[in-house]
Amino acid sequence: MSLKVYNSLSRxxxxxTSITPGHVGMYVCGPTVSGESHLGHARPYITFDVxxxxxxxxxxxxxxxxxxxxxxxxxxxxxxxxxxxxxxxVLEKLEPMELVQKYTNxxxxxxxxxNTIQPSIEPTATGHIVxxxxxxxxxxxxxxxxxxxxxxxxxxNKYNDDFSKLGLPYGMLSGRNIExxxxxxxxxDGQDEKRNKADFALWKNAPPEHIMRxxxxxxxxxxxxxxxxxxxxxxxxxxxxxxxxxGMDLQFPHHECExxxxxxxxxxxxxxxxxxxxxxTINGRKMGKSYNNVIKLSELFTGSHxxxxxxxHPMTIRFFILQSHxxxxxxxxxxxxxxxxxxxxRLWEAYEVLQKLAVGNWQASDxxxxxxxxxxxxxxxxxxxxxxxxxxxLANLFELVPVINGLKHNQLPxxxxxxxxxxxxxxxxxxxxxxxxxxxxxxxxSQQLEGILQLLISxxxxxxxxxxxxxxxxxxxxxxxxxxxxKDEKDGSVSYSFN
Numbered sequence: 263m264s265l266k267v268y269n270s271l272s273r274x275x276x277x278x279t280s281i282t283p284g285h286v287g288m289y290v291c292g293p294t295v296s297g298e299s300h301l302g303h304a305r306p307y308i309t310f311d312v313x314x315x316x317x318x319x320x321x322x323x324x325x326x327x328x329x330x331x332x333x334x335x336x337x338x339x340x341x342x343x344x345x346x347x348x349x350x351x352v353l354e355k356l357e358p359m360e361l362v363q364k365y366t367n368x369x370x371x372x373x374x375x376x377n378t379i380q381p382s383i384e385p386t387a388t389g390h391i392v393x394x395x396x397x398x399x400x401x402x403x404x405x406x407x408x409x410x411x412x413x414x415x416x417x418x419n420k421y422n423d424d425f426s427k428l429g430l431p432y433g434m435l436s437g438r439n440i441e442x443x444x445x446x447x448x449x450x451d452g453q454d455e456k457r458n459k460a461d462f463a464l465w466k467n468a469p470p471e472h473i474m475r476x477x478x479x480x481x482x483x484x485x486x487x488x489x490x491x492x493x494x495x496x497x498x499x500x501x502x503x504x505x506x507x508x509g510m511d512l513q514f515p516h517h518e519c520e521x522x523x524x525x526x527x528x529x530x531x532x533x534x535x536x537x538x539x540x541x542x543t544i545n546g547r548k549m550g551k552s553y554n555n556v557i558k559l560s561e562l563f564t565g566s567h568x569x570x571x572x573x574x575h576p577m578t579i580r581f582f583i584l585q586s587h588x589x590x591x592x593x594x595x596x597x598x599x600x601x602x603x604x605x606x607x608r609l610w611e612a613y614e615v616l617q618k619l620a621v622g623n624w625q626a627s628d629x630x631x632x633x634x635x636x637x638x639x640x641x642x643x644x645x646x647x648x649x650x651x652x653x654x655x656l657a658n659l660f661e662l663v664p665v666i667n668g669l670k671h672n673q674l675p676x677x678x679x680x681x682x683x684x685x686x687x688x689x690x691x692x693x694x695x696x697x698x699x700x701x702x703x704x705x706x707x708s709q710q711l712e713g714i715l716q717l718l719i720s721x722x723x724x725x726x727x728x729x730x731x732x733x734x735x736x737x738x739x740x741x742x743x744x745x746x747x748x749k750d751e752k753d754g755s756v757s758y759s760f761n
Contacts, residue, residue, distance in 0.1 A: 281534060288326050289533075294331040298558045301549065315698050326379075332347060333474060347474065393493040404526055413480070425522075466485075508539075544595070566715075572596075577704050615667070617692070621684050655699070723756070746758055
């Protein structure tokens with residue numbers, strides 16, 4: 263079989279053909295490092311880590327670019343004047359780039375815990391201001407950008423009028439037309455500077471209190487969110503590349519804007535295949551501050567968030583995510599996570615048993631079982647070739663678990679399956695479990711860390727109750743020196759985060 267991927271642009275599965283034979287260029291929208299990464303970040307980066315791994319397994323040389331947004335991130339179109347990094351830097355009394363480094367380090371730590379492979383290139387928005395300004399100048403020169411009060415906006419109506427004739431309307435990725443976009447546009451900052459509500463910012467004039475600012479032909483300011491990705495993707499992958507990935511929530515406006523501005527600037531549509539993972543919910547609810555269910559990854563690993571019943575190992579989380587197809591919704595809950603914890607342990611124990619079985623020169627005594635095992639193994643590639651169906655892959659791996667355990671406990675004769683089949687099973691499971699799915703043995707480090715922290719918090723609480731403030735302050739300060747920030751909550755509980 264050939265690899266088929268679901269292209270969000272065409273809304274159907276397509277046979278994957280790279281632009282340059284044997285090579286793949288893939289861009290994935292990275293995190294905004296204005297705060298600690300949360301559960302919502304886990305799914306896209308684990309998903310596209312598996313895509314990266316599988317393409318490599320197929321023999322492609324993959325250039326995987328995943329950016330760091332360190333120049334602000336606008337939660338919704340229209341809030342261009344709000345730079346989350348500058349705002350958070352003031353709150354934490356840090357220089358903006360101190361804040362960026364702090365949360366970039368935390369992001370890298372969490373990705374390492376998930377056993378994700380580092381991207382080939384990890385560019386930052388602040389490191390590519392020149393490229394963004396050059397791109398904006400081209401867009402203005404072609405008549406699709408306009409300047410107002412030191413800010414630059416993309417003229418969506420002009421783009422739509424010109425490019426709809428070519429079958430490239432604004433909204434073609436998300437399926438929204440201009441009228442639908444206008445209906446969902448709120449009256450927010452900068453609206454009076456735009457010719458039309460649907461227009462989006464390429465560059466924003468920085469007010470006096472804005473910390474992060476750069477010189478430009480239009481005055482001091484900072485780039486719009488969308489232009490950052492277009493500039494970095496173009497620089498490292500060219501004017502047209504194979505795969506652009508990200509969460510489904512980025513289809514509009516972010517990816518829609520990327521298509522428009524890159525098409526104008528580079529005179530070609532930028533991406534051949536758009537891949538989007540679906541969203542997660544927590545106990546059936548969308549993740550949001552109002553629900554108090556935004557779980558930071560450090561809280562997930564240590565079980566310190568109120569809605570968590572225990573700590574969950576990063577491999578449990580990775581396994582849980584891969585049990586569902588990346589385009590399906592995924593609900594996190596304690597019951598589901600605990601079930602995944604047990605299932606992963608069962609799979610890994612069987613895998614370790616398999617690797618220790620000696621391969622003999624036997625003839626299969628159970629031809630039917632031998633054929634079944636071979637079919638399960640053959641289907642692994644078929645499932646991954648069908649739009650990276652990790653859920654089906656894991657289902658087949660679990661079909662093999664009782665066979666492995668049967669050989670271990672002598673419930674099946676040693677030659678129930680042929681030596682060639684056993685060798686193939688060992689080889690395939692090594693490739694799939696470790697190399698493609700990226701799973702590894704669980705360590706107890708997270709659980710140990712949680713236990714130590716809770717012990718210190720308990721000792722500190724007792725010290726405060728006895729008015730032994732020397733001891734309580736010492737615990738807090740020494741943990742702080744080790745990168746652990748304690749916070750006394752209003753309800754008397756103590757939370758912590760990693761610096």
